[in-house]
Amino acid sequence: MNKLMRCAAACTAVLLFAACSAKSEKPSAASQSRSGAPTEQSELAPAAKDPIVIKIGHEQTIESNSHKAFEKFEELVEAGSKGQISVEIMPNAQLGNENDLVEGVKMGTLHMSVPSAGALSRFYAPFSVFMVPYYLDGSGEAEQYQNLVKIANSEVGEQINNGLIEATGMRALDIAQWYGNRNITSNVPIRKPEDLKGIRIRTPDAPVNTEPMKACGAAVTPMAFGEVYMALSQGVIDAQENPNIVIFNKKFYEVQKYLSLSGHISQNQVVIINEAFFQSLTPEQQELLQGAMKEADVYASELQVKENNDILDTMAGMGIEIIRDVDVATFKEATSSVANVILDEEGLALLEKVREVQKS
Numbered sequence: 001m002n003k004l005m006r007c008a009a010a011c012t013a014v015l016l017f018a019a020c021s022a023k024s025e026k027p028s029a030a031s032q033s034r035s036g037a038p039t040e041q042s043e044l045a046p047a048a049k050d051p052i053v054i055k056i057g058h059e060q061t062i063e064s065n066s067h068k069a070f071e072k073f074e075e076l077v078e079a080g081s082k083g084q085i086s087v088e089i090m091p092n093a094q095l096g097n098e099n100d101l102v103e104g105v106k107m108g109t110l111h112m113s114v115p116s117a118g119a120l121s122r123f124y125a126p127f128s129v130f131m132v133p134y135y136l137d138g139s140g141e142a143e144q145y146q147n148l149v150k151i152a153n154s155e156v157g158e159q160i161n162n163g164l165i166e167a168t169g170m171r172a173l174d175i176a177q178w179y180g181n182r183n184i185t186s187n188v189p190i191r192k193p194e195d196l197k198g199i200r201i202r203t204p205d206a207p208v209n210t211e212p213m214k215a216c217g218a219a220v221t222p223m224a225f226g227e228v229y230m231a232l233s234q235g236v237i238d239a240q241e242n243p244n245i246v247i248f249n250k251k252f253y254e255v256q257k258y259l260s261l262s263g264h265i266s267q268n269q270v271v272i273i274n275e276a277f278f279q280s281l282t283p284e285q286q287e288l289l290q291g292a293m294k295e296a297d298v299y300a301s302e303l304q305v306k307e308n309n310d311i312l313d314t315m316a317g318m319g320i321e322i323i324r325d326v327d328v329a330t331f332k333e334a335t336s337s338v339a340n341v342i343l344d345e346e347g348l349a350l351l352e353k354v355r356e357v358q359k360s
Contacts, residue, residue, distance in 0.1 A: 051081075051083060051084055051085055051086040052084060052085045052086070052281070052285075053085075053086045053087075053088060054077070054085060054086070054087045054088070054111045054112060054289075055088050055090070055110055055111045055112070056070055056087065056088065056089045056090065056110075056111060056112040056113065057089075057090045057091075057094065057095035057096070057101050057104065057110050057112075057113050058070070058089075058090075058091055058093075058101065058113055058114050059091075059092070059093035059096075059097055059098055059101065060091060060092070060114075061091060061092060061249075062091050062092070063249070064091075065245075065300040065301070065303045065304045065307070066114050066177065066179075066269055066300065067089070067091050068299070068300050068303065069114075069177060069271075069293075069296040069297050069299065069300035070087075070089045070114070070296070071089065072292075072295070072296035072299050072300070073087065073292050073293055073296040074087035074089065076288075076291075076292035076295060076296065077288060077289060077292045080288045080292060081285065081288060084285070085285065085288075095110060098113075098115045098116065098119040099119065099122065101113040101115065102115050102119060102120060102122075102123055102170075102272065105170055105272050105273065105274050106123065106168055106169060106170055106274070108169075108274045108276060108277065110274070111273060111274055111277050112173075112271065112272065112273045112274075113271075113272055114177065114269045114270065114271050114272070115269065115270060115272065116179065116267055116268070116269055116270070117130035117131060117175075117267070117268050117269070117270055118130075118131050118204065118206055118208045118209060118267070119206075120164075120270050120272070121206075121208060122206065123168055123170075124163065124164045124167050124168055125343075125344060125346075125347060126160050126163055126164075126346060126347055126350055127160070127164075127270070128208050128342050128343055128347055129160075129343065129347055129350045129351050129354055130175075130266075130268055131208035131209070131265055131267075131342065132338065132339045132342070132343070132351060133212045133264050133265060133331070133332070133335035133336075133338055133339075134263075134264070134266075134328075134331075134332045134335070135266070135339075135351065135354060135355065136148060136266045136358070137358045137359075140309075141178070141180060141181055141266075141305045141308055141309065142305050144181070144266055145176075145178045145301055145302075145305055147358045148175075148176045148178065148266070148268055149176045149298075150357055150358065150360075151175070151176070151354055151357050151358070152174065152175040152176035153176075154357045155353075156350060156353040156354055156357055157175055159350070159353075160172075160175070160350065161175070164272075165275050169274065169275045169276065170272045170273065170274060170275055171272065171273050171274075171275045171278055172270050172271065172272055173271045173272070173273050173289060173290055173293040173294075174270070174271045174290075174293045174294050174297045175268065175270050176268060176297060176301070177268060177269040177270070177271060177297040177300060177301055178268060178269075178300075178301035178304050178305060179243055179267040179268055179269050179304060180243030180244060180245060180246075180266075180267060180304060180305075180308045181243060181244075181261075181263035181264075181265070181266050181267070181308070182241045182242055182243055182262075182263070182264060182265040182266075182267055183241060183242070183243070183244060183247070183259060183260060183261050183262055183263060183264075184196075184201070184239055184240075184241045184259070184260045184262050184264075185239060185240055185241070185242075185247055185252050185253070185256035185258065185259050185260075185320070186199060186201075186238055186239035186256060186257070186258050186260065187238055187239070187256060187257045187258065188238075188257075188258065189258045189260060189321070189323050190239075190258065190260035190262065190323065190326070191260065191323060191325060191326050191327055192326075192327045192330045192331070193215075193216035193217060193330055193331055193334040194217065196213065196216040196217055196218040196239075197216075197217035197218070198217070198218075198219055199218050199219060199238045199239050200218075200219045200221050200236075200237045200238045200239070201213050201218045201219070201220060201221065201237065201238065201239040201240060201241065202221050202222065202223050202228050202231065202237045202239070202240040202241075203220055203221075203222055203240075203241060204222065204225075205222035205223075207341065207342050208265075208342050209222075209265070210222060211338045211341050211342055212264050212265060212335045212338050213241070213264075215334050215335045215337065215338055216331070216334050216335065218239075221237050223237070228240050228250070228252075229250060229251065229252065229255060232252065232255040232256060233254075233255040239256070240252065240256075241262075241264070241265075243267060243308055244259075244307075244308040244309075244311050244312060244315075245304065245307050245308050245311055247259065247311075247315070248311045248314065248315055253315045253318050253319065253320040254318075256320060257320065257321060258320065258321050258322075258323055259312075259315065259320050259321070259322050259323065260323040260326050261322070261323060261324055261326050262326050262328070262331055263326075263328065264331055264335060271293050271297065273289070339351055
């Protein structure tokens, strides 16, 4: 009897050990979701050895310097991660316009994009500070770009980025991708604000863009960017404003007589990434992405500064007259109240800090 009891006890112990072992098995790292929740391994859940894929969408062409920045970023990240991270770039608004792309990054359906500061201000208002007329010091785009970099790397730049993260779940990998000073094309020369009175000028449909031209007396006519060339050729509008390289790429010199160098807004692009995705990376991977994007943006921004300048002679040779003697002082005076219109109390405080940083 004792022998039978000992045998039964031994069998029971074996069964209990097997059951406990089965219950105590943990999902492998490969079967964990990005959020850390266990999931069954399937074709939709790649093995841990597969590279992390960063999907980037933007609305500019493959010839643009923003696209070249992402190509440089791809090169640096894939080499620096030794194949652990792969980058996929989708240009030409394949995934939608600026607003769609920012919304995608915010929702986490897209990892990264590069909206203008003006577009991003619709999601986080303090970015409007980068759209205040003549807020950047410097004689020419090269000096202004250096001041933008100084702002981006300062405490106020960090403050704006932290606010973006908290409010939207998006992080700026870099604030200082240079796009260029916005200048005016028209069929009459524009040398002072009064020359814009009654001129039907197209701007993007946002107060940060419309208010400076309204302050100068223009009849602001927002419309989709794709409609501008035809509207100019048919006389629906008289003028438009954009950085020089955009004016050249869209061939506005074919349907406008004058390009006036007002430089009323200095436009920067902001490289954004979904914060939850960013936090899913290791500290080393995060550092790699941040360093690679800043290096890529310096490369692309220096190209943009040079092209915005060099392209003027090219367009002059194509027949458009470049108005270089714009009375910028009178434009500054005419648009001096715009900051109070497009910025709230927090934005005005940020503007003062931004101006102080440039003096240091």
